[in-house]
Amino acid sequence: MNVKKLAILGSTGSIGHSTLSICESYPDRYEVVSLAAGRNIDAAFAQCQRWRPRFISLASEEAALVLAGRLSEAGITGIEVGHGSAGAVHAATLPEVDFVVSAIVGVAGLEATYAAICAGKTIGLANKECLVAAGELIIAAAKKHGVALLPIDSEHNAVHQAMRGGTPAEVRQVWLTASGGPFRNTPAPEFEHITPQQALKHPTWVMGQRITIDSATMMNKGFEVIEACRLFDLPPARVRVTVHPQSTVHSLVEFVDGSILAQISVTDMRLPILYALSYPERVRSDLTFDLATLSHLDFSQPDLAKFPCLRLAYEAAAVGGEACIALNAADEIAVAAFLDPDPSRAIPFMGIPRTIEEVLAHTSGVRPTSIQQVLEADLAAREVAREVIVRRSSALIR
Structure with a gap:
């Protein structure tokens, strides 16, 4: 059995920790070669102690210098330390790396993921922004270089598993399940008064702040619709969302003959990560599922009037190009403004979709032809979003 040599981008985040847990459980299958660890120097140092990667990258030069000093003081040698986007690209493209786990949050992980694809590495994709902002370029590069893109997000991983039950031509449509977030049953008039504290209480998952707010607005599911369109070569009309609180x-x-295959498992990210790492094999694990929890299952249509972010995502998916880039960029700026502790700068909960809609109205469907153009369009959309927020805040003050 060949040992897969891994690069883990975003090693100090939740996906990174879960991936390293898999490596701990299967030392005969997976070897950690390189890491990209963001700004958490303590966590990066601990990972270097445990895994002794050949290369590790941190977000900034300052953090990299601190880590290098700590490694030297501890007598840990043989680990090269880099930083920034160039460091992440180096981590992802080392010749000995077989498999890259792409889990850096935001467009910060885009360049390294694209470079890894061009270098012929298999990709375990947990970064939504890669496919939302640059999906057309990513998919084209993967086809050109014969690279497999294996989704780690639980929903797309589930679709990937279920699609093994037929050919792509036999698929009628896919259904992505959504918990509905904390406001599934909240009356629409109350949405204007939702507070950050309320929005950050997700009923099912414990996640970072932005993704938790995105779940509350259902924008997270909108991003997943765009991802599914890219990954499985489907138009938006054939990627459906159903609210499934459990x-x-x-x-x-759903296949053309009317058969529907569902993927059911424990809500543990180690399972989709293990599936991606071991594909096309299935590796024995202790992640078992209690069938008693299937005694009651609910499914319902999402309310697009209450959750306009999902509608906006479908509209951006249909246009493509810079519309998808702007959708992601404007959402990140708007969510940050909603969470801003300064009431003079903060926007209301429904200010998130209003900001995104106005930014999309100023955005074309031009399709970037390079990652640099994607990043430039991202920066431009963020600036428009900031201007929209300032203008709306000024109007309210007057």
Whole structure:
């Protein structure tokens, strides 16, 4: 059995920790070669102590210098330390790396993921922004270089598993399940008064702040629609969303004969990570599922009037190009403004979709032809979003 040599981009985040847990459980299958660890120097140092990667990259030069000093003081040698986007690209493209786990949050992980694809590495994709902002370029590069893109997000991983039950031509549509977030049953008039504290209380998952707010607005599911369109070569009309509060069924694939295959498993990210790492094999694990939890399952249509972010995502998916880039960029700026502790700068909960809609109205469907153009369009959309927020805040003050 060949040992897969891994590069883990985003090693100090939740996906990174879960991936390293898999490596701990299967030392005969997976070897950690390189890491990209963000700004958490303590966590990066601990990972260097445990895994002794050949290369590690941190977000800034300052953090890299601190880590290098700590490694030297501890007598840990043989680990090269880099920083920034160039460091992440180096981590992802080392010749000995077989498999890259792409889990850096935001467009910061885009360049390294694209470079890894061009270098012929298999990709375990947990970074939404790669496919939302640059999906057309990523998919084209993967086809050109014969690279497999294996989704780690639970919903797309579930679709990937279920699609093994037929050919792509036999798929009628896919169904992505959504918990509905904390406001599934909240009356629409109350949405204007939702506070950050309320929005950050997710009923099912414990996640970072932005993704938790995105779940509350259902923008997270909108991003997943765009991802599914890219990954499985489907138009938006054939990627459906169903609200499933139990979060037991992770996604479903409906075939042309009327058969529907659902993927069901524990809500533990180690399972989709293990699936991606071991594909096309299935590796024995202790991640078992209690069938008793299937005694009650609910499914319902999402309310696009209450959750306009999902509608906006479908509209951006249909246009493509810079519309998808702007959708992601404007959402990140708007969510940050909603969470701003300064009431003079903060926007209301429904200010998030209003900001995104106005930014999209000023955005074309031009398709970037390079990653640099994607990053430039991202920066431009963020600036427009900031201007929209300032203008709306000024109007309210007057």
